[in-house]
Amino acid sequence: MRLAFKLAFRNLIGAGLRTWLNVIVLAFAFILIVFYHGLNSGWNEQAKRETVEWEVGQGQLRNNGYDPYDPFTIADGHGRIDNPQAQGLEPVLIRQGSIYPDGRMFSTFLRGMDPNQKVLKVPVHLLKDSKADFPVLIGKRMAESAHLKQGDEVLMRWRDKHGTYDATTITVAGIFDSNLPSIDAGQIWMDIHKLWEITGMPENEATFYISATAKENMDVEGWTYYNQASLVQYIDDLAEMDKIGAMIMYGLLLAIALLAIFDTQVLSIFRRQKEIGTYIALGLTRARVVAIFTVEGSMYSIFASVVGMVAGYPLFAYFAKTGIGMGETPANGIATLQRIYPVYGVGLIVSTTALVIISATIVSFLPSKKIARMNPVDALKGKLQ
């Protein structure tokens, strides 16, 4: 076998330009696969991280009456459990209200959370520093659609637990920048103690609790626990879909590269019949000769992997460090990342290399099979077969 590799190496280097054209194309496919997969897992990881950090926490215990996709359920979908803090649960209460920027009614959701909370990245701690009577926090999307700036005051109206109207002026104490529209658009964040107070609800009343520690399950009557994995499942699904989409793309690119190898193989077997005949005359088994030619074909993929890694490394490293700007796209509550940092695992490199080598070997083998059917005498004579 060593001989086969040696021969293959010499032959390929000897063929010059033809070899390098094949290798470059295959290396391109290699780079693209690694890069795209890296981008995909980078997106997946970051989107999940952002969603976990800004919205999901380690898991959520939701009141059974509450459906995040049905705003009608907010009125009644809340409740209370005893001493949630002892179980590492951070209450979040959602109520409905309206604000009146420019004399026009703007329906909103009031979201209460403890300013000392550590489970989410929403900077509710800013509320503690504000000197305003009623400081609130809004996201940049909300700020834009309601035409509010930091320091602006606006009248807010809501109802207490009995349905009695209440209204006061709130002050925008801060505007946060999050990639998650779901916790931003139409949401007004405030100190949950304040929200309990103004709605007359008892302490710890919540629409859902966010868990500070990862739990698989919780058994609380009237509440359902959603673990972190289930809450970010949709991101995996999206990433998976994207991956399949990308597979089609680089599958096509790989197909082209393999086509080139195939063509090269067909020609080289056609032109080197005498050589094949000689091998057989020298006593090599046909299988051995097939192996020599197959190895020669698959050698392209080894070259390509090496070239791909060498040429791709600076590119991969550069993007992993600086990320790729993605802009800001609203996509139905899914985290929208402004910058994606590709993540390349060892597994990715290994599996991509394996994919390239195996597929190249297969296409090299296909034309080589012909050798097995050759008449050695004719081959030796160089007679076309």
Added chain:
Amino acid sequence: MIKFLLKGILGDKNRSVLPIIIITIGVSLTIILSGYMRGVMGDMIDQNARFDTGHMKIMSRAYAENKAQLPNDLALLGVAQLKEELKSDYPEIKWVDRIKFGGLIDVPDGENASKGQGPAAGMAMDIFNPESGEDARMNLTSSIVKGRLPSKPREALVGSDFAEKLNIKIGDEVTYMGTTMNGSMTFENFIVSGTIRFGMPAMDKGAIVIDISDARQLLDMEDAVGEMLGYLPGGVYDDEEVAPIVKSFNARYANDTDEYAPEMVALRDQNGLSSYLDMVDYFAALFVAIFVFAMSMVLWNTGLLGGLRRYQEFGIRLALGEPKGHIYRTLIYEAILIGIIGSIIGTAIGLVGVYLLQKYGINIGDLMKDSSMMMPTVLRGKFTPELLYIGFIPGLFAMVLGNMLSGIGIYKRSTASLFKELEV
């Protein structure tokens, strides 16, 4: 001369069939991949354009200011006249009317009460008129889970999750309740002609899709529209085409102080799409360039191989006294012919492929059975005019280049050595 070469190409399978097959495959793959890339990468932009932003959008200024709240009370009036003007000023742009509206859907229980209610996320567009292209643009037909598109007044599509929850069947009646443009309460029964799934939970829970004529009546919006979307003829967003239109249109109303005067916004300036747009352009172009380059390499190689294959023949021809230059030229001419034949066939096959990709897409739904999320699982290609010529770059030029390079061998080698290739 060409006839002679063509005869040769057609007669000698060895010299023609394999290269043509390879060029055909290569060119069609290039085109399919480019179309696919454009389709998938531009999908987000395209989806935004089709569903929400248009390539450009006209709203009243007041509506634009408050558009997060679907403020139909601030809708644009005088639509018919505005459309006339638009038609004469920008004849190539396709304008469509859209009305989004909120409200409530009430499902009767067959007797005198309701079996359930839910918030409505209403959308109205020109469904009845097939020329509007709204069905394809909004992907309605392919998003239908059960039933069919509304085909006559007072038929509606409702969100499939909502329908499931309240056990609504095709042909059932639901009542929409909401407020008109003027603030009046409005009620209307709609026969559910189908259920639809857009893959967005909020929509699938409360969507109601009706024809624009029904919405106009329902919401008292005769000659009014919430949003008017404009689409470029090619179906692909192009900043350079849109920007001057937006500029000239808005300039006309620059001195108008009416807060309900129309205002045009380009896709780029909506939904924060600008940077994404730049990125897509960049990446799609990059990938297509990589692909064309890769394909060129392959076909160059094929050209090289094609030349090498025929050294024997050249040897004979030299022996017969044909000048080297002539052999070289015929080689190139042949390469051009083969390149053209392969590229044409390849482009044709590729375009059919892209067309199929665009029309049917690749449904990867089955590959994602475990998915808990609803989403469109069809990947689609996109036809762009560049596909018509993009295949010729690798197909023709790379092929010819390859042949040219391998043909140099004719000059390098002596007649004797070429002739030697003949030895039997």
Added chain:
Amino acid sequence: MKKTALFTIIGLIAMSFMLPTGPSASQIIQKVDDNMSSDTRITESQMIIHGRRNSRTITSIGYSRGKYDNFTEYLAPEREKGTKMLKLKDYLWIYSPSSDRTIQLSGHMLRQSVMGSDLSYEDMMEDRKLLDIYNAEIEGEEEVDGKKVWRLALTAKVDDATYHSRKLWVEQERFVPLKEDLFAKSGQLLKRTVMSDIKKVDGKWYPHKMNYKDMLKDGQGTDFVVTKMQINVPIADEVFNKSNLKK
């Protein structure tokens, strides 16, 4: 001199006992109630809704019986014509001829505005007596449009009042309210009603023009003009039956 002083004091005290003391706040409200309510009432009215872009006038005829039962049929414009609303105690149904359906409004829908006006259905639904919900006191006397009025302050004594407090300006002569302000718990003014054009109907004084305004929103609010009113006329029981909606 001392004597005169003493007499004066005694006299003043005596006089103060003899002076007719004004009615208490609850008495005033009671009187307003007596004046404004009747066994039955048929009202033809116009509602003028001032929108940001245009104004609309909606004509309706309303039948009411006692405090709880109310049936309204809208007569014009075309869009509203034939729409009927029936309120019986805690229930509100709306019938729309275009859909030929009767729908009970509950929860969210009750908070919507009536026909785009500044009035919500919920405002219409409140039918507890003011004195059952509020403690009332006289805050002072002043003049509104040249008429002497009491200014009453009402503060909720129950938890579930929609508006935590109200201010009511009641004309002293005819026991008709001229103005009412509705407040949030915080004291923020939410809604204002101004009543005018007071006319006598069958011995009772009744404002024939009212303006409702949501004070948090821009705009001129909603005008409610009574064009014809009959009180204590017999109304058939069927009117207040759900089946009447579909007729």
